[in-house]
Amino acid sequence: MTDKKNTKDMLGRSGLVPVRQAxxxxxxxxxxxxxxxxxxxxxxxxDRVLAEPVIAREDLxxxxxxxxxxxxxxxxxTFGASQSMPCYLNITGEVRMGEAAFGEVKKxxxxxxxxxxLLPQGADGVVMLEHTVPIxxxxxxxxxxxxxxTNLIQRGEDIGAGKEALPAGHLLRPxxxxxLAGLGVSEVPVTKKIRVGILSTGDEIIPHTSIPLPxxxxxxxxxxxxxxxxxxxxxxxxxxxxxxxxxIFLPAxxxxxxxxxxxxxxxxxxxxxxDLGTQVVEALGPPGILVHGVTLKPGKPILxxxxxxxxxxxxxxxxxxxxxxxxxxVRPTIKFLSGRKxxxxxxxxxxxxxxxxxxxxxxxxxxxxxxxxxxxxxxxKAEPILGKSGSISTLSRxxxxxxxxxxxxxxxxxxxxxxxLFK
Amino acid sequence: MTDKKNTKDMLGRSGLVPVRQAxxxxxxxxxxxxxxxxxxxxxxxxDRVLAEPVIAREDLxxxxxxxxxxxxxxxxxTFGASQSMPCYLNITGEVRMGEAAFGEVKKxxxxxxxxxxLLPQGADGVVMLEHTVPIxxxxxxxxxxxxxxTNLIQRGEDIGAGKEALPAGHLLRPxxxxxLAGLGVSEVPVTKKIRVGILSTGDEIIPHTSIPLPxxxxxxxxxxxxxxxxxxxxxxxxxxxxxxxxxIFLPAxxxxxxxxxxxxxxxxxxxxxxDLGTQVVEALGPPGILVHGVTLKPGKPILxxxxxxxxxxxxxxxxxxxxxxxxxxVRPTIKFLSGRKxxxxxxxxxxxxxxxxxxxxxxxxxxxxxxxxxxxxxxxKAEPILGKSGSISTLSRxxxxxxxxxxxxxxxxxxxxxxxLFK
Numbered sequence: 001m002t003d004k005k006n007t008k009d010m011l012g013r014s015g016l017v018p019v020r021q022a023x024x025x026x027x028x029x030x031x032x033x034x035x036x037x038x039x040x041x042x043x044x045x046x047d048r049v050l051a052e053p054v055i056a057r058e059d060l061x062x063x064x065x066x067x068x069x070x071x072x073x074x075x076x077x078t079f080g081a082s083q084s085m086p087c088y089l090n091i092t093g094e095v096r097m098g099e100a101a102f103g104e105v106k107k108x109x110x111x112x113x114x115x116x117x118l119l120p121q122g123a124d125g126v127v128m129l130e131h132t133v134p135i136x137x138x139x140x141x142x143x144x145x146x147x148x149x150t151n152l153i154q155r156g157e158d159i160g161a162g163k164e165a166l167p168a169g170h171l172l173r174p175x176x177x178x179x180l181a182g183l184g185v186s187e188v189p190v191t192k193k194i195r196v197g198i199l200s201t202g203d204e205i206i207p208h209t210s211i212p213l214p215x216x217x218x219x220x221x222x223x224x225x226x227x228x229x230x231x232x233x234x235x236x237x238x239x240x241x242x243x244x245x246x247x248i249f250l251p252a253x254x255x256x257x258x259x260x261x262x263x264x265x266x267x268x269x270x271x272x273x274x275d276l277g278t279q280v281v282e283a284l285g286p287p288g289i290l291v292h293g294v295t296l297k298p299g300k301p302i303l304x305x306x307x308x309x310x311x312x313x314x315x316x317x318x319x320x321x322x323x324x325x326x327x328x329x330v331r332p333t334i335k336f337l338s339g340r341k342x343x344x345x346x347x348x349x350x351x352x353x354x355x356x357x358x359x360x361x362x363x364x365x366x367x368x369x370x371x372x373x374x375x376x377x378x379x380x381k382a383e384p385i386l387g388k389s390g391s392i393s394t395l396s397r398x399x400x401x402x403x404x405x406x407x408x409x410x411x412x413x414x415x416x417x418x419x420x421l422f423k
Numbered sequence: 424m425t426d427k428k429n430t431k432d433m434l435g436r437s438g439l440v441p442v443r444q445a446x447x448x449x450x451x452x453x454x455x456x457x458x459x460x461x462x463x464x465x466x467x468x469x470d471r472v473l474a475e476p477v478i479a480r481e482d483l484x485x486x487x488x489x490x491x492x493x494x495x496x497x498x499x500x501t502f503g504a505s506q507s508m509p510c511y512l513n514i515t516g517e518v519r520m521g522e523a524a525f526g527e528v529k530k531x532x533x534x535x536x537x538x539x540x541l542l543p544q545g546a547d548g549v550v551m552l553e554h555t556v557p558i559x560x561x562x563x564x565x566x567x568x569x570x571x572x573t574n575l576i577q578r579g580e581d582i583g584a585g586k587e588a589l590p591a592g593h594l595l596r597p598x599x600x601x602x603l604a605g606l607g608v609s610e611v612p613v614t615k616k617i618r619v620g621i622l623s624t625g626d627e628i629i630p631h632t633s634i635p636l637p638x639x640x641x642x643x644x645x646x647x648x649x650x651x652x653x654x655x656x657x658x659x660x661x662x663x664x665x666x667x668x669x670x671i672f673l674p675a676x677x678x679x680x681x682x683x684x685x686x687x688x689x690x691x692x693x694x695x696x697x698d699l700g701t702q703v704v705e706a707l708g709p710p711g712i713l714v715h716g717v718t719l720k721p722g723k724p725i726l727x728x729x730x731x732x733x734x735x736x737x738x739x740x741x742x743x744x745x746x747x748x749x750x751x752x753v754r755p756t757i758k759f760l761s762g763r764k765x766x767x768x769x770x771x772x773x774x775x776x777x778x779x780x781x782x783x784x785x786x787x788x789x790x791x792x793x794x795x796x797x798x799x800x801x802x803x804k805a806e807p808i809l810g811k812s813g814s815i816s817t818l819s820r821x822x823x824x825x826x827x828x829x830x831x832x833x834x835x836x837x838x839x840x841x842x843x844l845f846k
Contacts (some may be wrong), residue, residue: 042631046650060816062635067741067811098627100637116627116740118638158814166819173845174650175818178742181631182643182815204520204539208465208604212485214523215541220605227469227597317539318490319601347796347803349772349844373770380770388490391581392605393483395598396589421772422596 015293016300018406019328019366022291026304026311026329027336029290033309035261035337036192042180045172047233048190049340054165056183059156064119066095066126068151071110071140072117075125078145086133086141095120110140119152126151159183169341171233191339194234196330197256198225201244201277202267202317220319220392221266228326231423232334234262246276253280257307261337264330267317277314281305284312295365295406299325311337319392324368324401331423350418351400353382358413361404370398371419382419398422438716439723441829442751442789445714449727449734449752450759452713456732458684458760459615465603468595470656471613472763477588482579483605487542489518491574494533494555494563495546501568509556509564518543533563542575549574582606592764594656614762617657619753620679621648624667624700625690625740643742643815644689651749654846655757657685673703680707680730684760687753690740700737704728707735718788718829722748734760742815747791747824754846773841774823776805783833793821794842805842821845 017025037051066072073089081087093111095101101120105111110127111120119126128151131144159165165183166176172188180188200222208218219241229236237260242252244267256263265277282288284307291304298321303314311333315322353373361367371382382402387394400421404411411417440448460474489495496512504510516534518524524543528534533550534543542549551574554567582588588606589599595611603611623645631641642664652659660683665675667690679686688700705711707730714727721744726737734756738745776796784790794805805825810817823844827834834840 043646043649046653061640063637065640096638097625098638116625116640153811153814157811158816165816173819174647174654175742175746175815175821175845177650178643178647178746179815179819181646182641182742184631184634184641186632202520202539204522208607209609211607214486215520217484217488217539218605218607220601223466223604224597224601226466227600230469231597319598319605323598323601347774349774351770351772388576388580391576392598392602393581393588396596396602422598 016295016365017291017293018295022294022302022304023329023332025290026306026333029287029306030309030311030333030336033337035194035339037189038192039187039189042177042185042188045177045180045188045190046174048172048188048193049233049338050166050168050170050172051189051191051339053168054180054183054185054188056159056161056163056165058183059161060158060179060182061153061155064152064155066113066115066117066119066151067153068126068128069115070113070126070128070130070151071132071142072101072105072113072120072123072126073110073142073146074105074107074122075146075148075150077108077110078125078127078142081142081145083143086143087145088135089140089142091138091140093120124148124152167341169339171340194262194334194337195237195260196229196234196334197237197239197260197263198222198229199239199252199256199263199265200241200267201249201265202241203243203245205241205267207241221315221317221322224319224323224392225264225266225315225326228323228331228423229334232331233338234334244276246280249276250280250283253284253312257284257310257312261310262330262333263307263310263312264315264326265313266315266322277303281307281312281314296324296328297362297365297367299328299368302329304329318388320370320387320395323395327423348420350420351380352416353380353419355402355411355413355415355417356381356383358410359384359404360410361408363409364406366406367404368401369404370394370401372397373399373419380419382417395422439718439788440714440716441718445717445725445727446752446755448713449729449756452710452729453732453734453756453759456760458617458762460612461615462610462612464610465600465608468600468603468611468613469597471595471611471616472656472761473589473591473593473595474612474614474762476591477603477606477608477611479582479584479586479588479606481607482584483581483602484576484578487575487577489536489538489540489542489549489574490576491549491551492538493536493549493551493553493574494565495524495528495536495540495543495549496533496565496569497528497530497545498548498569498571498573500531500533501548501550501565504565504568506566509566510568511558512563512565514561514563516543547571547575590764592762594763617685617757617760618660618683619652619657619757620660620662620683620686621645621652622662622675622679622686622688623664623690624672624688625664626666626668628664628690630664644738644740644745647742647746647815648687648689648738648749651746651754651846652757655754656761657757667699669699669703672699673706676703676707676735680733680735684733685753685756686730686733686735687738687749688736689738689745700726704730704735704737719747719751720785720788720790722751722791725752727752741811743793743810743818746818750846771843773843774803775839776803776842778825778834778836778838778840779804779806781833781836782807782827784827784831786832787829789829790827791824792827793817793824795820796822796842803842805840818845 105122528545
């Protein structure tokens with residue numbers, strides 16, 4: 001058990017670290033960590049992260065096709081055709097879906113073609129059905145001419161052979177899985193799902209299915225954190241409620257660190273009388289504790305450590321504080337370890353709203369204020385939900401939050417604020 | 424096979440229906456539909472929709488507790504205490520976590536208390552450890568007084584017994600599951616997950632794992648739509664690629680309608696030469712076809728029908744069109760059928776960005792323009808990704824979309840637009 005120089009204030013904490021610096025410290029320490037990869041069928045790849053770039057092995061589409069129902073033509077034959085000055089073409093063939101295009105479209109001729117049909121030889125444009133008038137089975141009147149390439153998708157126009165279809169670190173959204181299906185990719189290399197072990201500490205905590213005796217409280221944090229882990233695309237492993245006596249807590253933490261990529265424990269980072277978090281994280285090191293206490297409210301007493309390459313988060317026992325810490329520290333760590341890269345770093349979508357009252361904030365601290373959104377004629381108003389961080393119902397009543405940064409002393413009524421909706 | 428009056432234009436389509444009206448027509452027809460419910464353990468209830476309100480059976484918290492490490496006091500004993508004029512209290516007890524509070528805090532006395540500790544009798548406030556100076560084991564100096572209720576969470580402050588904790592139709596987010604855990608709820612009544620059957624039609628479509636012959640194309644839509652169904656919180660059932668010959672397509676659709684809450688087929692709603700979508704949806708009715716063709720680009724040829732109470736969507740064969748139709752019609756239908764209510768109707772989070780070029784639009788049509796977002800010094804710019812709706816890579820390169828509404832003829836370069844990020 002080391003008594004580190006940086007854990008020395010009157011409460012056994014180091015000075016508070018700004019939020020951004022705390023996260024950078026952790027992610028910096030994780031810079032060289034490689035996550036295991038696996039190859040899985042494309043049909044199971046939804047919302048997984050590509051471990052390697054995918055290179056197109058062929059052109060997509062592999063042949064030019066019509067994007068309209070109509071007639072495949074030599075565009076030059078139709079130049080200038082209009083309602084008042086139509087042109088006439090002989091129908092000399094028909095392209096059928098799912099079949100190769102037979103024959104060639106000769107000058108003055110056309111082939112009937114459906115949407116998605118392969119462009120026959122000779123043709124370089126498609127006249128939409130709507131711009132034709134049938135004369136008989138062998139002839140059509142064209143009332144609007146087309147240019148070369150009109151109503152076509154060219155070979156390789158979607159993506160060319162040899163080109164990078166998707167980069168490493170890309171999260172596979174529905175459209176990306178679709179693109180890979182189009183390219184004939186049947187298996188993809190992805191990073192393994194991040195496993196997050198969750199322990200709840202404290203001798204007063206009982207399972208949510210139990211009836212509390214005086215002094216006991218039900219375990220809220222395990223399920224709340226498990227839900228956040230799931231939504232972050234990772235898998236959670238529930239280690240239940242663990243006594244905060246060191247001889248029980250330390251072995252349980254050792255098991256969780258061995259079996260997971262990230263470990264969360266809640267309750268032990270508050271500077272309680274029996275608090276063992278600091279000692280246990282140091283015992284699991286090196287490097288041990290990286291950050292103890294951040295300029296964030298709620299969430300100040302978070303403890304961030306590292307056991308070799310595995311991040312350990314000691315989250316505050318209050319559910320709201322634990323969940324805010326998850327947003328600011330755990331979710332970005334899951335994203336980082338999963339190898340996910342945003343390209344470009346995407347904005348967080350938000351909603352602008354009018355604040356319904358003054359909110360004060362201490363300088364040097366980032367305040368996270370939960371709000372309820374209420375529709376107004378010309379937009380939204382945000383009503384702060386003030387409550388203690390032990391009050392889980394404040395989060396349940398809220399739609400999102402806004403932040404008052406370290407350099408601000410507060411926000412006045414009717415200011416327009418940026419509300420981040422809960423993920 | 425009826426030849427409905429409203430499917431009569433030159434392409435067999437009725438006049439195009441505005442997007443909002445098309446959705447309202449469908450949801451109106453579904454107004455009375457009840458979705459089956461089930462009762463499941465709270466530990467499996469993440470992201471499910473409550474079928475009934477949950478009423479708190481007890482106060483949360485069930486007893487007043489400290490929200491700080493410190494000393495439980497009679498607030499009146501500390502009034503006016505300050506650095507220059509401290510007061511002194513006898514330590515006559517200690518509250519331990521997980522245990523009932525023994526004894527009473529008498530006048531002039533205090534009990535040591537940890538964060539979360541139960542408030543002992545007699546006490547009505549907690550002085551933070553930081554605002555005390557230890558004298559010896561039996562006495563403490565208070566350098567900042569507290570008022571009654573300070574650093575406490577009162578009994579029932581989070582939620583009171585008999586109050587509605589969560590309303591019917593509420594989507595269970597992590598914080599909501601946490602709240603229910605705190606209330607001792609072990610099982611919850613939820614609506615069953617919506618099942619969505621997906622068929623891909625067209626004789627030219629082959630599995631994505633096959634090598635296409637000339638004229639054939641790989642099945643992109645099934646996987647792209649399956650990913651969207653998953654992200655919408657529903658379950659998909661893949662019926663594979665079905666021939667568009669009526670004697671095969673109609674029985675396959677009958678099976679899919681019987682086994683699911685919603686059925687999607689793609690490819691058949693484009694007015695192709697062998698298009699059977701209209702006939703088959705009518706054959707599956709009543710009421711049959713509700714909408715055929717909407718004022719949306721891409722996505723115009725969508726077919727919306729109803730077989731008794733089961734919505735059927737004939738989506739365009741082009742992947743981009745099919746996915747846009749999913750966003751505007753299928754996702755809201757899944758949400759509606761799952762019984763989910765937004766309270767209040769929440770805004771869609773978005774990002775404001777500067778458009779990099781002029782985009783024209785035909786009046787009377789809603790255009791959905793895919794954009795790539797690029798970071799600028801003072802915000803974001805949105806670069807339209809123009810490509811044919813058959814081009815799935817346009818969706819894969821895009822971060823989101825913006826809309827040009829029916830009454831607009833376009834948007835000029837440098838306009839600030841509202842970009843909806845892809846879900």
